[in-house]
Amino acid sequence: MRIGIPREIKNNENRVAITPAGVVHLIEAGHEVYIETEAGMGSGFTDQHYREAGAILVPSAEEAWATDMVMKVKEPLPEEYHYFYEGLILFTYLHLAPEPELTKALTDHKVVAIAYETVQLEDGSLPLLTPMSEVAGRMATQIGAQFLEKINGGKGILLGGVPGVKRGKVTVIGGGIVGTNAAKIAVGLGADVTILDLNPKRLRQLDDIFGHSINTLISNPLNIAEAVAESDLVIGAVLIPGAKAPRLVTEEMVMAMQEGSVIVDVAIDQGGIFETTDHITTHDDPTYLKHGVVHYAVANMPGAVPRTSTIALTNVTVPYAIQIASLGYKEACSRNKALLKGINTLDGYVTYKAVADTHGLVYKEAEALIKQHI
Numbered sequence: 047m048r049i050g051i052p053r054e055i056k057n058n059e060n061r062v063a064i065t066p067a068g069v070v071h072l073i074e075a076g077h078e079v080y081i082e083t084e085a086g087m088g089s090g091f092t093d094q095h096y097r098e099a100g101a102i103l104v105p106s107a108e109e110a111w112a113t114d115m116v117m118k119v120k121e122p123l124p125e126e127y128h129y130f131y132e133g134l135i136l137f138t139y140l141h142l143a144p145e146p147e148l149t150k151a152l153t154d155h156k157v158v159a160i161a162y163e164t165v166q167l168e169d170g171s172l173p174l175l176t177p178m179s180e181v182a183g184r185m186a187t188q189i190g191a192q193f194l195e196k197i198n199g200g201k202g203i204l205l206g207g208v209p210g211v212k213r214g215k216v217t218v219i220g221g222g223i224v225g226t227n228a229a230k231i232a233v234g235l236g237a238d239v240t241i242l243d244l245n246p247k248r249l250r251q252l253d254d255i256f257g258h259s260i261n262t263l264i265s266n267p268l269n270i271a272e273a274v275a276e277s278d279l280v281i282g283a284v285l286i287p288g289a290k291a292p293r294l295v296t297e298e299m300v301m302a303m304q305e306g307s308v309i310v311d312v313a314i315d316q317g318g319i320f321e322t323t324d325h326i327t328t329h330d331d332p333t334y335l336k337h338g339v340v341h342y343a344v345a346n347m348p349g350a351v352p353r354t355s356t357i358a359l360t361n362v363t364v365p366y367a368i369q370i371a372s373l374g375y376k377e378a379c380s381r382n383k384a385l386l387k388g389i390n391t392l393d394g395y396v397t398y399k400a401v402a403d404t405h406g407l408v409y410k411e412a413e414a415l416i417k418q419h420i
């Protein structure tokens with residue numbers, strides 16, 4: 047199969063969908079890799095690295111898109127929609143629930159869109175989201191600490207405090223991969239950390255992992271309101287796979303926070319969990335002030351640490367890409383049910399229920415559509 051890797055064009059998105067090591071694996075499996083020139087530069091991989099690995103360098107995005115399967119990192123932007131064609135396999139993060147226009151473009155062009163973030167194993171885990179959630183979770187606390195500094199618009203506190211001065215309070219809403227990694231860094235900095243989750247089993251696991259260095263709270267509106275009001279930093283880390291994020295923190299709750307406190311809404315890629323994170327921000331202009339609270343809502347946080355992120359991402363995506371390329375998506379998804387769950391659009395239909403429900407579109411099971419072809 048011909049696999050295309052265009053350069054990412056989202057603001058400050060320095061990741062790339064394949065490393066030279068990944069190219070070697072794909073070529074060993076019998077495939078051709080067409081990579082746009084300079085696509086890997088932001089991650090420290092030169093065109094020469096890719097050439098030596100056996101890739102074919104192409105000078106335009108158009109040529110990278112004119113292949114059988116395109117691998118990307120982020121969702122295509124409107125200026126890329128004209129590359130879509132019927133039967134194109136697109137393997138990337140999509141986050142379609144907050145993206146009605148992209149959903150329409152994919153269904154209109156009958157693209158086979160396989161979203162990294164909804165590939166799901168039997169135990170419910172999301173193997174192609176996990177590494178980026180680890181990165182974003184760790185970054186969330188670092189970023190929060192940075193914006194709490196007075197020079198960056200914050201209230202001027204050090205999360206760990208010092209002897210004789212109180213520690214800062216960090217609340218993490220959602221105790222999955224992002225939440226756990228955010229808490230690890232916050233505990234490491236010496237902050238007073240509270241994690242809320244809806245799932246009592248998860249809270250027990252967190253209690254086993256962190257012991258008395260965190261507080262756990264069941265997630266409900268009263269607990270959220272109380273924890274948010276007294277926090278210096280609140281991190282949004284909730285996910286209902288494929289669906290629009292629930293708005294758990296109301297504007298009123300944000301108004302109860304002290305001026306100069308900070309919100310990092312990591313879940314913004316699924317629409318965000320704060321009523322006040324009403325738009326996505328970029329690495330160029332990452333924050334805005336609302337009710338005196340600094341809001342950070344960047345949807346591609348790992349793009350800021352591309353070397354780490356590209357390697358972590360491709361470690362997990364390449365084995366799935368090889369399955370799709372070697373077997374074809376129909377056979378690969380019939381054999382691998384985790385991959386089947388990744389198909390968000392097929393044959394002009396939305397094939398992920400939460401996405402179809404969010405946009406009020408007809409839902410069709412990917413498996414049934416694939417069977418019609420076989």
Ligand SMILES: NC(=O)C1=CN([C@@H]2O[C@H](COP(=O)(O)OP(=O)(O)OC[C@H]3O[C@@H](n4cnc5c(N)ncnc54)[C@H](O)[C@@H]3O)[C@@H](O)[C@H]2O)C=CC1
Nearest residue numbers: 178179182220221222223224243244265284285345346347
């Ligand atoms: N902004 C960015 O650059 C990035 C954003 N993300 C996003 O971060 C979000 C979280 O991802 P993960 O941690 O991997 O998901 P996860 O599935 O590991 O964890 C989500 C947690 O939310 C909990 N939850 C569900 N409903 C809840 C509620 N009402 N209250 C409290 N907790 C609730 C679940 O029980 C689960 O523990 C996703 O939207 C993901 O796409 C991930 C990486 C990068």
Ligand SMILES: CC(=O)C(=O)O
Nearest residue numbers: 139178315345346348
């Ligand atoms: C998960 C995601 O969307 C990202 O890493 O940018």
